[in-house]
Amino acid sequence: MPASAGVRRRGAVRSEEARMAVLDATGRLFATQGYDHLTIEGIAAQAGVSKQTIYRWWSSKSAVVADALIEDKLLPDHPVVPDTGDIRADLIAWMQSLVDLVAEPGNDGLVRSLVAAACESPDIGTRLNDALGITATVSTRIEAAVAAGQLPADLPVTEFVRALVGGFVLYSLERTEPAPDVAERLVRALLH
Amino acid sequence: MPASAGVRRRGAVRSEEARMAVLDATGRLFATQGYDHLTIEGIAAQAGVSKQTIYRWWSSKSAVVADALIEDKLLPDHPVVPDTGDIRADLIAWMQSLVDLVAEPGNDGLVRSLVAAACESPDIGTRLNDALGITATVSTRIEAAVAAGQLPADLPVTEFVRALVGGFVLYSLERTEPAPDVAERLVRALLH
Amino acid sequence: MPASAGVRRRGAVRSEEARMAVLDATGRLFATQGYDHLTIEGIAAQAGVSKQTIYRWWSSKSAVVADALIEDKLLPDHPVVPDTGDIRADLIAWMQSLVDLVAEPGNDGLVRSLVAAACESPDIGTRLNDALGITATVSTRIEAAVAAGQLPADLPVTEFVRALVGGFVLYSLERTEPAPDVAERLVRALLH
Amino acid sequence: MPASAGVRRRGAVRSEEARMAVLDATGRLFATQGYDHLTIEGIAAQAGVSKQTIYRWWSSKSAVVADALIEDKLLPDHPVVPDTGDIRADLIAWMQSLVDLVAEPGNDGLVRSLVAAACESPDIGTRLNDALGITATVSTRIEAAVAAGQLPADLPVTEFVRALVGGFVLYSLERTEPAPDVAERLVRALLH
DNA sequence: GAATAAGCGAGACGGTACGTCTTGTCTTACA
DNA sequence: TGTAAGACAAGACGTACCGTCTCGCTTATTC
DSSP, X not given: OOOSSSOOOSSOOOXXXXXXXXXXXXXXXXXXXXXXXXXXXXXXXXXTOXXXXXXXXXXSHHHHHHHHHHTTOSSOOOOOOOOSSOHHHHHHHHHHHHHHHHHSGGGTTHHHHHHHHHHHOHHHHHHHHHHHTIIIIXXXXXXXXXXXXXXXXXXXXXXXXXXXXXXXXXXXXXXXXOOTTHHHHHHHHHOO | OOSSSSOOOSSOXXXXXXXXXXXXXXXXXXXXXXXXXXXXXXHHHHHTOOHHHHHHHOSSHHHHHHHXXXXXXXXXXXXXOOXXXXXXXXXXXXXHHHHHHHHSGGGTTHHHHHHHXXXXXXXXXXHHHHHHTXXXXXXXXXXXXXXXXXXXXXXXXXXXXXXXXXXXXXXXXXXXXXXXXXXHHHHHHHXX | XXXXXXOOOSSOXXXXXXXXXXXXXXXXHHHHHOSTTOOHHHHHHHHTOOHHHHHHHXXXXXXXXXXXXXXXXXXXXXXXXXXXXXXXXXXXXXXXXXXXXXXXXXXXXXHHHHHHXXXXXXXXXXXXXXXXXXXXXXXXXXXXXXXXXXXXXXXXXXXXXXXXXHHHHHHHHHTOOOOTTHHHHXXXXXXX | OOOSSSOOOSSOOOOHHHHHHHHHHHHHHHHHHOSTTOOHHXXXXXXXXXXXXXXXXXXXXXXXXXXXXXXXXXXXXXOOOXXXXXXXXXXXXXXHHHHHHHHSGGGTTHHHXXXXXXXXXXXXXXXXXXXXXXXXXXXXXXXXXXXXXXXXXXXXXXXXXXXXXXXXXXXXHHTOOOOTTHHHHHHHHHXX
16 A cells, blocks of 8 residues: 555556665676676576566666675675874775785685776776775875875875775786785885 | 798698788777677678687687787877976876877777776786886886986885876776866875 | 466467568578578578577477478478379379479479488478378378279388389489489389 | 500609598598588598598598498498399398398498488489499399399389389388388388 | 609688577566 | 566677698609
């Protein structure tokens, strides 16, 4: 009975169950196969959902992935920037945890897949930022450091974060053997 | 007598003509359609070559692209870092020309495609660096600046370059409206 | 309520239109190109149907041909055995019309193609018999002759028909210049 | 020294070794894979011969097969028609040995393959007759029976043999379970 | 002996078709 | 109206052979 609030159009309503099944399946397949071996058919099968249901609600593979990202289905718990007052130490710690994250066996290719997804859709890029808490968390921490006089007042924060994250991304794409001090060096490249 | 070293095995020899036709076609299609709409069949047709000839010599789409990259078929003439003695001005000028490059109508999506390709194959990532002359040219310029005392002696050059280029890459992936001073801001984020 | 027996599973139903288009196209191409130059891709193109639709319903080229045979798409109207009471005259007349049939310009190679198809698939052989009405029509006529005392009571009818048709098949495969009295001679070889 | 007969042109001479290797390989592959899975490349590889050598001397797969047939590479020792004076018994014995031949495990599909080959090339049909000794042996035996008054004087021998062999061929194509008395019945269908 | 012609192995080449996979749209039956 | 099931046209995948062609070597004949 559509008793309350407004007109509630006729017919069945979107199945939340189906929606979650799709996003869960996407997360599972993304982790095991990577972005480019992900297929709509595969997601539908894995989710026990019809393809049409996916196409009805999402416009493309990348849209599904973007949604899965928002709902935190794609990433393990992501690191947050600590705040000890020492901006350099904090950034190094954070960067180190990122480096450790992708160094874990299962997470190999995770960044690569996320970047590949971001290449396909600007939306994913944006949401990736949000999901990683980069814009929110990191920027905030940087701005605090600026306010504390640890960094110059006219530092272009957006670009600073981009350089930091971009450096990490390029490092990930290279798939070299993990350098032990890469986190420290990367931060030092920006804070010299 | 086969001129130089070695026995020059029997049988017809690889057709340089076919090889170049493939790489040229790859360059042409990459520019117009981007990496992910590139197909082996399309390349073969465009090159007037049989699919088998491609599969005989390359193992995958990304291998073809990597080769095309080496042979300079994918990129328009890429900017070099000027050397006026002023490292900050030089980097800004170089970064600005990169920004201008991707701002041109035809080059929309070029970086996106290259990054997508790099996500698929570590080889492409490596060769991308080489092709862009990044490692060579930029690093050299940075090292000169370090030697000249304009930059700290212990600057981690590799990471510095990665941050610079990574920042540019992330900017490109965001497809925001081109900010006029993004080049200057990005360099300033690193040189403050 | 699904009218008759059983549950009529969910999902779209097989397109009769596509099915007929495939069989029609098969008939057309079989006539013009013969069995061995027949290709699944050719059929699909000619029928305006995707290859997958063919592979969904038929397991091989010969399966399609067998089906086309049942649906009478491969053969022009085939002769029937007359019944004048004179078994010898009737068989000669029938055999003569078979000989005339393959002597027509367009039908050159028709028998060859059918036999080639039968070599590939036992199914086609069986259905070929059915389609030609050989088992049905000829056997019936022979049995009538046996009943009328024109042929011995213990005549092995199946083998008699096989010998008759087999003789015709071998004659067709030889592609010699058409002998004018071959029909009469063949029947006389069996009824002496 | 090209002493005798004519001008013996310059250059190397055809390698008998290669020729035999090809025909042997053809026989081996024909037996294991059947006519339609036989490939020129397969023969070349199996024979340790280059494709060009095959194409230099034979015009097609069927030409190779026809040659192999002549050189007795395709068939095991084939039965001959006995001559006991009783034409009916002799034909039954011969037909029975044919039936037994194709009933052997390895020879399954042998007739099918030969017939398929004959469909492709009239040449093969002719040579098949020769190789089987059908025209020679069987016809001779039939003619002897005619001369002995066991068969009518005006019997069309060619057609009689065709009917006999054709009946056997159709029986083989049907791949039914082997009927024990099929040889006897087939002969009886012709000699009633 | 050279020079000249084949023959031969190896194998690259432009093609055609194979049978499979996925895309995005559609139809059907049920809820 | 939403949904699972699933058929459909389209088209790329990577493989297998086709028949032709170049190679570098060997073998035989002729000058």
